[in-house]
Each structure stands twice: as structure tokens, then as C-alpha cells.
Amino acid sequence: MSGFTYRKSSYSDPEAECVEIATNIPTTIAIRDSKNPCGPTLRIRPTTWTAFETALCEGKLSPLR
Template structure:
């Protein structure tokens, strides 16, 4: 199996609050915390990823 090639999100902050995303596998999108890369990943289908990106941001 090909390994995920993670890249840091352009939305990551300089304070270390970062997520990394891997888009190099055709049927999967992987997301992980760059501060704890061995803690695990969240894996989504490309369709779920596009839905997530299109979701509105809700205030807290």
C-alpha cells in the first residue's frame, strides 16, 4: 500500500495549531494533527472531504 504524503494546511497558525492533509491516494483523504503525527489519522472518502470543505463555519 502506498503511504500517505501529508502536507500542512494553509490554514495552520504560526502558534503550532496545525493539521496536515494527505491527498495522494485516489480513494482516501487522511487528516492528522501535526503536533502528534503518530496519534492516528482521520480517513475520509473524497466525497466526504468535499462535503466537509463546503460546510459553513459555525460560530461557537
């Protein structure tokens, strides 16, 4: 699926590696690695993204180690 418009978080360092997210397609949230923009993307439903954001805000997710 083409047409995704990716953006970095405003908290990201412009020179650092991070993930980018596209939310402009109503049925799909796309996530990719900023250092490999032509590489694979993770595509999820908007409801899944909302649940992820909620869990982050509520402190229900622990950091990866």
C-alpha cells in the same frame, strides 16, 4: 495504509500546532494532528471532504466552541 504524504495548510504558522492532510491516495483523505504524526489518523472519503469544504466556503458550519 501507508504511503500518505501529509501537508499543512499554507495558512498555518510553521511553529504552531495544526492538522495535516494527505490527499495523494485517490480513495482516502487522511487527517492527523501535526504535533503527533505517529498518532491516530482520521480517514474519510474524498466526497465527504468535498462536502466539508463546500460547507465551509458557504458559511454553513459554525466555529467550535
